[in-house]
Every structure is written in structure tokens, then in C-alpha cells.
Amino acid sequence: MLGFACSFKLLLCIISVATMPRDGVRELTVLSEFRPFGLTAEALDGGSPSGDDDGDYHFFLFDPQVAKQRDEAVEVEDASSSDHELFVRGNRIIWSAGSRVYKRFTLPSKVIKVIEVCWSRMSDMYEALLCVLQVDRLTIYGIAGEEVSVPLPYAITSIWSLPFGLLLQRASEGSLLSNISLSSSNPFLSARDAFRQKRDIYTPTHMFDYCTRSDGTSMSSHIILKDPLEDPQITYIEERGKLNLMWEFDERTIWTSDCLPLMVSYNKGKMQHSLWVVEVNGSNLQVVNPKSSDLISPLKSTKHYFRRIWQGKGSHTPASKVFLAVDDDCTPIICFLLLEQKKLLSLQLQSLEVNNETVYDIKPDMSWCISAIAAAAVAVTRPKVKVGQLPHRDVITLTPANTLLLYCGKQCLCKYVMPSPLVIAQLLGGGDLSGVNNTLDDLKIVELAEAVEGRINIVFNNGKNYRCTLRRSPSSSLTSECIAAMAEGLNPSLYKYFLGLLWGGDDSTYLAKADLCADSEWESFCNVITKLCQNPIRNSQLSHSSWEFLVKSKYNQQYLRSNYIAGAFPGLLSNSKESDSSAVIANHTENAEEAFCMKLLTETLYSLHAVYETLKLDNLRKRDLGLLVVLLYDIASFLHEPSYMDHYKRDFPMLLKDFVTSQFLPASKTPPSLFRWLENCLQHGCASASICDIPLLVCRTGTSVVNWARKIISFYSLLCGAEQAGKSLSTGVTCNIAPGLYHTREELTVLGMVGEKFGLHHLDLLPAGVSLPLRHAIDKCRESPPANWPVAAYVLLGREDLALLHLRDTTKYSELDCTRSNLILGSTPYMLPLHPVTIPSSVSDTLEMDNLKLEDIDNFEGPVIDGMEHIFNSSTQLRYGRDLRLNEVRRLLCSARPVVIQTPVNPTASDQDFQQVRPHGSIEIIHLLIVVVQLALSSISYTLNSPEDHDLNTQLWHLAQRTTALPFGRGAFTLGTICTLLTEALAVPKLVLAGRLPAQQNATVNLDPNVRNIQELKSWPEFHNAVAAGLRLSPLQGKMSRTWILYNKPDEPNVTHAGLLLALGLHGHLRVLTITDIFQYYSQEHESTTVGLMIGLAASYRGTMQPSISKSLYVHLPARHPSSFPELELPTLIQSAALISVGLLYEGSAHPQTMQILLSEIGRRSGGDNVHEREGYAVSAGFALGLVALGRGQDAIGSINTLVDRLFHYIGGKELHNDGLFSSSADEYNRSAGQIADGNVVNIDVTAPGAIIALALMYLKTESELIVSRLSIPQTKFELQYIRPDFILLRVISRNLILWTRIQPSENWIQSQIPEVVKNGVSGLGNKTDDVYEMDAEAFVQAYVNIIVGACISLGLRFAGTRDGNAQELLYKYAVYFLNEIKPVCTSNSNDLPKGLSVYVDRGTLETYLHLIVLSLCVVMAGSGHLQTFRFLKFLRSRNSADGHAGFGTQMAVSLASGFLFIGGGMWTFSTGNCSIAALLITLYPHLPTGPNDNRCHLQAFRHLYVLATEARWIQTVDVDTGLPVYVPLEITNKETDLYSETSFCEVTPCSLPERAILKSVRVCGPRYWPQLIELCPKEKPWWNSGENHHPFNSGVLYVKRKVGACSYVDDPIGSQSLLSRAMHKMSALSQPKSCLPTTDAIPVDQLVSTFSSDPSLIAFAHLFCDSSWSNRQVCIKFFTHQMLIFELDFQDFCQQVLFECVSKDRPALLQVYLSLYATIGHIVDSVVSGTYIIGDSLSLSSLKIALAYYEALSKGRLTTSRGEIMQSTFLGSLKKRVEDILNFSTDLNADICEYALSGKWPTGNYPVAKSSITLSWYLQWYNVPSPLDIKRAEESIKCAKTSPSIPLLRVVFPTTHVVALDAINRFLTSSPVKG
Secondary structure, eight states, X not given: OHHHHHHHHHHHHHHHHHOOOSSOEEEOEEEEEOOOHHHHHHHHTTSSOTTOXXXXXXXXXXXXXXXXXXXXXSOOTTTTTOOEEEEEETTEEEEEETTEEEEEEEOSSXXXXXXXXXXXXXXXXXXXXXXXXXXXXEEEEETTSOEEEEEOSSXXXXXXXXXXXXEEEEOOTTOOGGGOOOOOSOOBOOOOOOOOOOOSOBOOSSTTGGGBOTTSOBOOSEEEEOOTTSOOEEEEEEETTEEEEOOOTTEEEEEEOSSSSEEXXXXXXXXXXXXXXXXXXXXXXXXXXXXXXXXXXXXXXXOEEEEEXXXXXXXXXXXXXXXXXXXXXXXXXXXXXXXXXXXXXEEEEEEEEETTEEEEEEEEEEEEEEEOSEEEEEOOSSTTOEETTEEOOEEEEEOTTSOEEEEETTEEEEEEEOOOHHHHHHHTTOSOOTTTGGGTTTOOEEEEEEEETTEEEEEETTSOEEEEESSOSOOOHHHHHHHHHHHHHSOHHHHHHHHHHHHHOXXXXXXXXXXXXXXXXXXXXXXXXXXXXXXXXXXXXXXXXXXHHHHTSHHHHHHHHHHHHTTSSTTOOTTOOHHHHHHHHHHHHHHHHHHHHHHHHHHHHHHHHHHHXXXXXXXXXXXXXXXXXXXXXXXXXXTTOHHHHHHHHHHOTTTSOOOBGGGSOOOSSOOOOHHHHHHHHHHHOTTTSOGGGSOHHHHSTTOOTTHHHHHHHHHHHHHTXXXXXXXXXXXXXXXXXXXXXXXXXXXXXXXXXXXXXXXXXXXXXXXXXXXXXXXXXXXXHHSSOOTTOOHHHHXXXXXXXXXXXXXXXXXXXXXXXXXHHHHHHHSOTTSOOOOOOOXXXXXHHHHHTGGGSOOOTTOTTSOOOOSOTTOOOHHHHHHHTTOOHHHHXXXXXXXXXXXXXXXXXXXXXXXXXXXXXXXXXXHHHHHHHHHHHHHHHOSSOEEOOSGGGHHHHHHHXXXXXXXXXXXXXXXXXXXXXXXXXXXXXXXXXXXXXXXXXXXXXXXXEEOOTTTSOHHHHTHHHHHHHHHHHHHTBOGGGOSOOHHHHHHTOOSSOOHHHHHHHHHHHHTTOGGGOOHHHHHHHHHTOOHHHHHHHHHHHHHHTTTSOOHHHHHHHHTTOGGGSOTTSOOOOOOHHHHHHHHHHHHHHTTTOOOHHHHHHHHHHHTOOOSXXXXXXXXXXXXXXXXXXHHHTTTOTTTOSSOHHHHHHHHHHHHXXXXXXXXXXXXXXXXXXXXXXXXXXXXXXXXXHHHHHHHHHHHHHHTTTOOOHHHHHHSOOOOSHHHHHHSOHHHHHHHHHHHHHHTGGGOOSSHHHHHHTSOHHHHHHHHTTTTOOOHHHHHHHHHHHHHHHHHHHHHHHHHHHHTTTTOOHHHHHHHHHHHHHHHHHHSOOSOOSOTTSOOOGGGTSOHHHHHHHHHHHHHHHHHHTTTTOOHHHHHHHHHHHHOOTTTSOOOHHHHHHHHHHHHHHTGGGGTOEEOOSHHHHHHHHHHTOSOOOSSTTOOSSSOGGGGGXXXXXXXXXXXXEEETTTOOEEOOEEEEEEOOOSSSOOEEEEEESSEEOOOTTTEEEEEEOSSSBXXXXXXXXXXXXXXXXXXXTTOTTTTTEEEEOBOTTOOOTTTOTTSTTOHHHHSGGGOSOTTSOGGGSOOOOSSOHHHHHHHHOOOHXXXXXXXXXXXXXXXXXXXXOOOBOSSOBOOOOBHHXXXXXXXXXXXXXXXXXXXXXXXXXXXXXXXXXXXXXXXOOSOOOOHHHHHHHHHHHHHHHHHTTSSOOSSOOSSOHHHHHHHHHHHHHHHHTXXXXXXXXXXXXXXXXXXXXXXXXXXXXXXXXXXXHHHTOOXXXXXXXXXXXXXXXXXXXXXXXXXXXXXXXXXHHHHHHHHHHHHSOOOO
């Protein structure tokens, strides 16, 4: 045997050298004469004429896959039909695809050379980048249009793509760029990575600074750029285990790879090529240049270095082309085309896995040369196949003899020839063909260019350039898979020989013709295999000269002698003659040839059998399966493999010829069967399933052709409990398991499916029974999957709601597009793409809701732009429905229309309106009527400037004051509700102060300009109007563009732009302004602009202490200027704004110096200022001080005690003492100040409010008893006389803010705030009338009122945005109480409260306090739209001066309260964080302005700071399938707090969520939507910002998925129309006879289904199969015995039952499984009844057996389910019963079974032989009958044991065989002897 083995090895050696076919010739297919499409595109653009071929252009063709995103599953549209082209001329680049222009790029300067345009992928980029090298810059374009320009400080000679970035090679010092010679290798390289979207053009300015030495000389010759916006990294070179700086300017890069980290360089001086590997610095390598490395950015901890793995010397010129290909054993090879030597040098690349890293190397003995003058890498033998990351590429060469040869590695496969010139001319439509043949001998190929896949340009010596293809599409997928299986399964030498036969045989027709169809391709492949079986290898096929050379070689003689001694050739003596030696060798060679042939066919059988078993798991490959089984049957027949033949015969009894098993020797191996393994795995577990049933090729790592089978096996293994060891499973296969938490085997299986990118549409490809266990795993995990799964897992489960929830930021569409391919892979084919659902835009919604436009009943001037037209959208419509609250709010807050003036002649005037005019008397009424008539007769507006118009002018003035206050409320109402286009200016609605008379054709009435300065009146209202317009911008819009802000800047400063600046700053958008922009605004010296800009900048930089902003603010505080600074006279208004801005900028920092400055400003004395302005200044300083030390009174660094003492000094007003730290500071800045009061006594009327506010904010929520005790409420009559009543209000607020947790929404808590002396004083109001008591009573009542109001404001702040019911009732009670005290208007439940307050408190104060309580009430109910509160606000607004003081301050309060109640259209609310409480306190400061321009005590601009306290806690649910907002019940759980224990309550979306500090979980509940639970960790932090990556609710949108069979709450509020309630009669058992079923409803089934599901497949199925019109298209299933009809079932009714079963249980995917299993039985019955066999295989029964095995595993507890069985067990049981009935009642089956079992014979003859064969195959498959050889071996074993056959004994021998079959075998064995 040793000699035989040696001869076999010798034969393999001979074959490896001498297998080149001599006559393998293929003909190229000419596609067209090639001409760059860029020339045509230029001509169409009007550029160079189409015929202008001046050569001043360059172009490249590249594979469309280059520009694809990483892991993109969807192929480029025209990827297979056309190549992509980049055409470069001058500074223009045209990217075309086929015959259309895809993109155009125009550069600022000319491209250096066309080579310097390349595709690259960088570290954080999903998409490929087009990198263009110019003289002074590197321009990088993204596929989506992004552009990054990188300046180049020195000359770059070339750019090259690497897998992780871009390699830049520098020019040597002193060289000119124009003198540098560049390579011509193809630069189109690609890699795969993640997308990072960059929209703005960005130019890094110092990118290359650190790559330069201090002396100006450059450091590194090669630089790697990993990201366009990051600094490049210098590179190193490894030498002797150390890293040296890459300083090899002579090493010119000529090639890099985008797939592997490889670079090829050429050193001209050394005449040497070098191959380098780019690696990352390891810990064991030392950097030699520490000084140089110190200059590297510290962020770059990794260093890239080059390691030389090969060098080749002797080349005077660099290789003209370098490319990667693949050897015949799938090893990468690097090819160098050396034109100087006319050869192609190939190096085989070796790779090893070391510590999870790939190490590359070149072995010296693994290289070879091929004679060539041109070469290219093409995809011919195995297209669309990858070897790791490298596409499989062959090599096409042009020899010096002008011959085209195709190589796979070193093996030449065939020769390619061009068609004759005549044929070419005919193909290309040539006209004159004369003389064509004369040029045949003159044509020579001179170049091979632009190779893409299997297409290449052939350039001739006559200048003609033809685009040709080496492999014409379409190709046979079955052929490709079989060849791939042989390549992966065969021994490399065997596959190499087969490849030679396939491509180079003398009579091989495989791909011999260009127009070969797929069937012809398969036939050619089969012919090669068949001829190999018919004509084994003979010596004549080998090269005799080569054979004789090897036989006569000295090596062979010595080998024979040595083996003679070992006894290898016993008949050969050492002195034998040469002829005898040759004879012995020939004899053994013939045996070796036969063994070689048998080994080749055996391995081919095993490899193709693996493909066969894989195809059986694909429903769409039945035709290919039928073709392959014929070939496999022939191979098995030649190899005498009866087990394989029987296996195939059982599957396809009608396709295969008959055979007799017994004529062959018993086979030792049973063929693998995946169906058998899957069934056993379900029945007994994967540990009991035989691994021999899995083909070896499936278990082999790295195989791709049987990947489908490997996935299914791995899923079943995970489901049935296989053990894991990394990616390997105990069943012998591997599985990529996605990361995620799992608790059950079903969850692990789902993660495995996700890791293998296995989606729902893949399940549809599986046989119905095979897919059932996998559908079970998906169904079990669907309801409550773990929270940390990848997005694709949720899509696989059909939970797209959870998928979009875990995408986090759905506003980043590029990120979603990146994962879109994976999501679609996991979804059903008919599922909508999972783009983020966008709530319909306000514009479209407004257009659709014309009936909601704000128009008066008289339709005055039609619709106007009022700044609120966008408020009506689908979300608000869903929340309010037909409720007109929003319309009413819009009407009340509209300031863009002339206000309506009601007169007695107005027929629509109310009694109250008429009473308003009645006091004026009849004379005034007559005068008004005259005016009205005059207005009606004229078409112009009328100005009330005559004395007779005084009353009308007064009325209009009061209405105008109300109009000027409306922007406050409108800003809150429209907060964050619109996204503006950055290409358009912001529209600011008009502020109209005119009136109109509706009864008189809407005549306009204007104010008298002589009475009041209207422009001065509108100054600040216009400011607030612009603020309201700017607050509409939604934070969802993200970062605002600086360009847009400056675009809205007017030429001359005005209040409108000032208000816009404040609004943008409150939204945080002013960070984009530069210091230059800020200075330009300040230099305008415009008061309102300065105020708006300062507050806006401080809000944008809130809490950052940004130095430059701080300096700009302190410039506006003259008291802080140094003594040498020139004096500036700045209005107190600007100084107050500057103080608040400083507080916002330093918020929460407790900065000692800033606190010292602000404390001094509270007590700063002034000379000529107005007292009220000084009070406003001090209050601003107090607010600022409180903001700086917000909540940090107890932990602030510095002399906090001294600071507190000084604040109490400001409150108490004692003598000033020189207490060091603060007094010196105060004296220093009093150089020009006067005194308000004489002496050194502090004027507490000025300082006390600010000091109280500062203490409140400093000790906010600190529960400091010490501070509270010093801020005492007056307890005696003397104290009541000593402290101003309004200061008591501030003290109450301050005390409560400090004792935050003690605030309770109860009457008892409010009463506890009132001292006993005050209670006793107000309890007896009206009983005593003496003067002394009247004086005391006034003090008591004043204190009582202020304490109550302070407590109410405290309640409002404590419960801001909570919508607390107790707080609301309490505040509403006191609001009604105060209203009744002003003027009794309604009954209230405040009988226990003192009456007669108006006697002791002036009406204006009561009005102010009433509105402050109402404001507090609306702060609590912010965003709720509370109806009772809204009605109260409407009543307050409707009152006029006759009912109370309708001044500007109260109107502003009503407007602001209305805005709070509907803040952000009801989608925003307030927070109770420290920063929010401070902002709300500034907004609610209890001193209302007296007029539109009153900024003395409190700057009106501060009233907008409530924006800083808002949070978008609004949540709306969107149906993930329809994209529409829907009602969904939510269960919200709050954590335990000091006020209440952990509580859960239900809300219906859209709704507002609690604060983040108490929110614990949100759960989607209810029976109509799939549940989901969002668990949160309560934190004392603000609400998540919109667009934040970790936002748990996708910026206010919670995606939900409605269960099929349930209507939405809009369509069915009470649940009476659900599918279960309307179609309960359809839910009967599927096996119930038709006669027992009720009649169908009159409603069409498809219409009923469409009500509950938008799935088009379900609707189409209902229409086609369940409609009543289908009654004449029915199928009856009949089972016959000898005499009777057993069962009849109407197919239409079956479809209806199945449809309702699947829809009602939300398992629509099972519809296909039901129908598939039903059709299986239907075909079997039809075949038995009619004798016409539609299908000639038994594979469907194998699928049904797996379904039954699944049900058995479920019933025995091996598999568990939480939602009940996914398929009715009665249905499966009935199918099983029917199959057994068919087999039991089939005639003549017993005889066929007996003949098969005893002799292995199948039925012979003609019809009804086909029927008998198919029935027999059904029986064998269903009962798992063993093969005849197994039965024969079992019988012999029984005989040897000297016992008789029995069923129990046979059960032991054949454990998987059904007892019915065992009984038949037992009868046959006991009744008949075994035949020979």
C-alpha cells in the first residue's frame, strides 16, 4: 500500500504541473465600443463638443459597490448592468452610472492628476468619501453632498485609500509638485464603516501643524488621515523590533488596498519593490523618537506603523500595475505587472490569527511568474463571492504572443479570443463591411484596462477600445453554488484538476459561448461530471513529455530504490532494468488514476449532497433541487452508493430511474439528512440527534454556499439546548449571536437569528414545518422582549415600536438609513420602511383644517398672519378633538387684527357691552351714531381726534392696552411649536392697536395721536411681539445657524430684532454668535437691542461663566468700572438687565467675587435716579445674587455668614458699620453716588426686596431653620406697623421656598402661615368702629392679604407644572374669594374666610393680588388647558374699567396666565428644579407694571424668563404602522416621595409626564396595543433635551404597535367593534364540518379585515379566497375507503377560518403555514383520487413531520409558550390522521413495501407504476422505514443471535421507525425469506 500511496502522490504532482488544457478556448463578448460617458455629459451640458477627444481629460470606471454604505443590503439599482464612471477635466468631476449623470462636482482649482481622485472610507463614516487632491488642498465629498476642505501646508504627491482612512504621501523637501511623477494604478478603493453625518462645509485650519518640526522641516513622509475633521497621524516604520519615524521619501507608494492594510512602494535608488503591512503600535514595541512623539496630539494614543514583509530587487522601473487576486485554494495573492521584464509576479499572502488580530506575511517559496505584458483582476470563475473581506478575483493576462489567458492563481484555465472584426462590425452596427477581413491579421491587443467585475476594456493597436465581458449574465445560480461547494469541500488538488476540466477541456462547453443561458450552463457542468464518470483519467490526458520526464528523473529512481527496501515494490530488484521499472510504475499508476477519479467523485458527491440538503430548506429552489438530484443520483450510481441512491429515490421517485439495492455491496455510510436531524432534534433534543445527519461541509468554518443550512441548524440547536463555546455550538456548527440579555432558549434563538441577519422574509422561504419552531420562538419573545436588544431583534419580533424606541434619536435620518437595510431584512416583504414617523407638518395640517382658521363671524379681511396659525396640527386635534379651546385661545391672544369696539347699535352687543355705553347718556350715543354713519359712508379709516370722540377714544385706549399685553401670552402659547426654514426670514405678526366697528362694515378706528405718542406706546410691546414670534421656534430644530441670525438683522437697529435676539437666546441659539458679532450689536447703542442681547447671551451661556461674555456684561455696569475708566451714562434699565445677565451666566457657581459685587449693587446709593428705578435695580441685583448662589447658601465658599448678615442688614435697615470685606467694596464704587436718605442708614424700601429675594434663592430647598427664623412674619401690632405689607408677601415666599418640602396644598397649611395676631385681627372685621381699631384693622387686613397671596405664589412654585388637583382647587378658591371681595360676581365656598377686605385694601392692590393668584394657578396647571381655569381667565379678560382696574399690568397677567395654561399648545409645562423655580420667581415677581413702557420696578423683559423653566414632558403615541398619532392608555408610576408613597396612575395619550425626579416607569397598557415598559432611574436633573441620544421617549414620541384584530380608540372608543366581538363565530375549530358553521356576515371579508389591518397581503387574501363571490371556486377534499366518503371541507370556509384565526391572535405570518400544510394534504388527496400527480416528490411530508414533531415537543414540555399554541393542535392532528388514512387505505401498497424491504426493488413498468412509486415514497418517508440494506443487516444480526424477529426487537434496532412500519417489516421477515 505504501507504493500505491506514493504513486498517488506522484500523480497529484504530475497533475499539478501538467493539467493545463491545450484547447480550452472562450470567446469574448463585445458589449460596445467604449467611449467615456463624461464626454457625452459635457456635450449635453454645453461644454466641450461630444467629438472633442483632445485627451485633456481622465476617467475611471469602478464597481458601484465602492460607493455603497457599509452592510447595505439593497444592491445599487444598476450595479449589474452598468459600471460607474468618474470623469475628470480641469476642475470638474462628473460621476455617471451607465448612461445617466449621478453627481457633478466643481472644485475651486484644477485636480493635480487624475490618479489623485480616489474613494476612501474613514473611521466614523458609513459612506464612501470621494477624495480629490489639488495643489493646495484636499477636498473630500460625501455621497450625500457634504464637503470638507483640508488645506495643505506643503506638497502632497499622492493620496491612497486604506481600510481605516486615507494615506497621504509628502513630497520630498525642495521638490516641486509639478515635477513629481505619479503612478497610474487604479485608485478606486473602498472599505466599510459607520456613517457620521456632516452637513456644513468645514475647513480645519491647523490640521498639519503638529506634523512639522520646530525648525520648520517636516517630520513624516507618510501621514494617515482617519477622519476629515481630525488631525492626521504621523506614521512609523518597524525596524528590528523598534519604531522609527517614517522618513522614507524615496519609498514612493504605488499601491494600497482598501480591503487589507497593505501598501506597495518602490525605491528608485535601490531598484526595489517593498510590500508593507500597516499595523497599530503594540505594547511590546518601543518608539525610538521620543521627542518627535511628544509633538503628537495627546489624544492620539495609537500609532500606525509600516512593517515590511517582502522586498524584490532588480526592477529599473516600478510595477505598472499592482492588484489583489485569489489563488485556487482561496488564498489572497498580490500581483505585480513588471513591463520591463514582461512578466506578472504573484506572491501568495499568508494570514494568521494571533490574539484576535490578523497577522500577514509572505512566504518566499509561495511566488511564481507568468509571462504577460498586461494583466487585470476580474471576477469570472466565482462572481459575487468573497474570501473574507476580499472579493474573489481571477487574473486575465495578455502574453507577449498577443494571447489572452485566464488564470486562477497559477493555474491557466482557458484562452480568450476576440470575435472576428466582421462579427464586431455587425454587432456594433457598422455600415461598410468591405475590407474588414483584410485587417484581421493586423489587429493586435495592446492594453487591458478598466476591469470591473467580469468586464474589461480591450485596446487594439488601431486605437479602437471595446468594452468586453468575460462572463455573460445571467448565470445559473445552481451551477455557481455547486462549483463553490466543490471549491470549499474538495481537496485543493482535486478542485484544481476539476477546474481545469471545467474550463479547459477539449470538448467542454462551459461558458464557451457568450450567450449561454442558465440551463445550458448547468448542462455543461453536468457534462463535465458525467464524462468524468464515464471516462476516468487516462495517461493520454496528461502530457506524455512531462510524464516521461518525471518517470526517468533521478529523483524517481532513488525514490523507487528506497521504497523497494521498505517492500513497496516487492517484484522490483535494485538492478532491475529500466523497462521493468516502468512497467511496475505504469501498473501502480493505473491504480492511482482510478483511485484519484474515485476520490474526486466521492468528494464531489459529499459536497454536492450538502448543497442538495441545503436546497431542500428553500421553497423557491424546487426546480434546482430537481436538476441536482439527477446529477447526484448518477454520481452515486457510478460510485456504487446504494444508500445515497435510495435517499434520492425516496425524495424524487418520479425523476429517477429504478434500481435494485441488493446488487450493490452494502454501503458503510448513511447519507446525511437535515430533515431527519431537525425532526430528531425536536423529538429528543439536540444532544440525541445524530451529528452524522449534518453534512461535513455545513460544519466547516468559512463555507458560504451552505450557509443557509448552517443557520437553520444553529437556530434549532439553540432552541433545543445546545451548549455554546464562543461561536461554536455542541452540534458542530457555528452561530453569530447578537449581543443582548436572554433568559430562555427562545430568546437566545432570536438573538442568533438577529446575529445571522435572518429575517421574517427568510422564514417564508423555509418549508412550513421547518419554520414553525422558529416562529414559535419569535412569538414567545414578542410580548415582553428584554430591553437591551439590538434594533433588528425587535423588528424580527414584529415590534417596530420597540425598534424605533431604541433608535433613540429619530431626527437623525442618516443613522436610521444606515440601519434601514438590517431592519428591512428582519421585516416582512410587505412591511413599510421604518423611517421615523413624522407628525404631519403644521403647514399641511393647517391647510387641511380650514374650518379651524381664526375668522370672526363677519369674516373681516379674511385670514391674517397672527403668529398662531401653525398651532393646529394632528397632535392638538387628537387631544382636543372637537373642543374649540385652542380656537378660543387663539382668538383671545390675537393682536394682528383691529380690536372689535362694541356699540349699542351693534346687534351682536351683549347686555354687558350695552351697559358699558349707557352711562355716557343719549347725547354721547347720538354722537357715536353720527361717527358710525360717517365711517360707513367713507372707505378710509377714522382717527378719533375730536373732543366729541373722547369716550370712544378712551374705550379704544383701554382695548389697545390689552392688545399690547397679548404678546406675553402668545409667546407662551406658541412656545416651541414651529420649525422655521433657515432660508427664510422669521415672520413677525403685526401689532395692531386700531379698533373696528363690525356693525358698520368693519370701519377702522385709530387712536388719537395728539393724546398719546403711539410709537412710544408701541416700543416695548413691539419688543414683546418679536419675542413671542421668536419663541415659536422649536428646540427640535437643533443648532441655529449664525448666518440665519445675521440674515434677519436689519440695517438699522429696531425693537423687533431686539426681541428676536432675546427669544433666540432663551432657546440657547446665541452661542453661534462670535465676539465680533456681539460687539457690532453693542456698538449700535440701541437700548432694547442691548437688553435683549445681554439676557439672550446669558441664557445661552447659562451657568458657564464664559469669560468673554462676562466681560461684555460688566461693561454695562458703570459702578463696576475702574476709576480710570471714562464715565458712561447708561440707563438704569440696561444696568438692571446686565445684573440679571451676570446672575444667569454665573448661575449656581457661588463665585465669591461675583457674589461680592452683586451684594454691593443691592445697597449701592444713587443720587438722581428715580426711586422706583433704584428699587428695580436693587431687585435685579438681588435676583442675580440669588442665581449665582442658587441653592448653595450652606456650602458656598467664602464669607457666606458675612454676606448673609449684610443681606439682613439691607432688610432691617440698621446703621452701616465698616465690616471689612463688603463695606470697603461698597465705599470704593460710591465715588459719584449721592444718597437717597440722609446719613448712613440704608433705605430698606429700596434694598429689602432684593435682599429677601437673594436669601430665598440662596437657601432654596435647604430647609434652613436659621434663615427662616430671621425672615420672620410680624407677630405683633408693632411689627405690623414697622414692616411694609408687600415686604411681608416677599418674606412669606422666601420662607416657603427655603422650607420647600413643608409646602402642602391644603387650607390648613395656608392658615398656618398667618400669625395669630393677624387671624384675631381679621376675624372681627366690621364689629368695632373706633378709629384706633380701624388703624389696626387696616394693618391686619394688609398683612392678611399679603400673607395669603405669598402662600398662593409659594403653592404655585412648589407645584409648578404638576397639575395637582388639591393645589388647583385651593388656588381657585382664593382667586374667587379675592374676586368677590373686589365685586361680588358669584357664589363660592369661602364662607369661612373674612369678608370686607376692600374696605381696608385699595382696589388696585386687590386686583394685582387677584391676578398673581391666577398666575400661580396657571403655573400649577401649565399646559393642561384646564377648562374651569380657562373660563375664569376669560371672565377676567372681559371685565372693563367699570368692573375693576383693567390696567396694563392686570391685562399682562391675564395674557400670561392664558399662555401658561396652554403653554406650547399644551405640549410644554414647568419644572420644579432650582433653576426653574428661580426663573419662575423672576417672571412672577409681585409687582406688575402700570403701562406698556413701565420698566422701573421690574424690567418687563424679565417676564419672558419663564422659558428657562419649561420642559417638554409632553408624550404622544404614534402608531408605527400608520404613522398617525393615536390614543393609548399609559400606566405611569412615580417613586416614593415625602408627600406620598409610590403610586401608579393611568393617563391617555397625548399627555404630560411627571418630572424626571419622580418618574419611575411608563408602561403601555390596554388590550389593543402591544405592551412595552420603559423603566427609568429617577434623577434630580432637568428633562431630557429634544434630540438627546439617551432620550427615552424619542423627543416626545412613543411608538406603539396596534394588535391585529383591534380597532384604534378613535374608531372604536368602547371596544364594540373589535374583531373578536364581530367575528366570534369564526373562531371554531378548523376541522369542524361546514354544516356546523354559522352563516357569514353580510359585510365583505376583505372590508372587515382592512378595518383592523393595513397589511396588503391579508387584504388581498381575504378578497381572493374568502369573498362570497368565490363560491363557485371551491375545492373539496375527499378521502375514500372502499365504499364511502369520509369528509368534505369547503376551501373557502377553511380560508375564512384560518384568516380569522391568524388575525384575531395577531399571527398573520401563520397564514402561509396553514395554507402550505393544507395544500400538502390537498395535493396528496388529488393525486390519490385523480391519479394525476402534481408534485413528484415527498419533501412536503418531511415538512409536515417536523411540524408534528414541534407539536410533540410542545405537548411534552420540551418547548414552552406564554401565549398559547401558535397553531391549532386539532388542525395538525387532523392532517396527521388524513395522511395515515391515505397510506392505510392505498391498494397494492403492501406488496410494494414487501418487495422494497426484502429486495430493495421499486415498482417497475409503466402506469400505474408512477402512482405506486410515489405512494411508496410517501410511506417510506412518513413512517421512516429503514433502507433495505439496514433491514438486511438487522435480519442477519437477528439470525446470528438465534432468535426470531419481533416488533419489540425491531423497535430496539430501528428506534426512529414508526410502529406501523415495524409491524409490516416484522410480517415480511417472518413470512418470506430474504432474497438475494
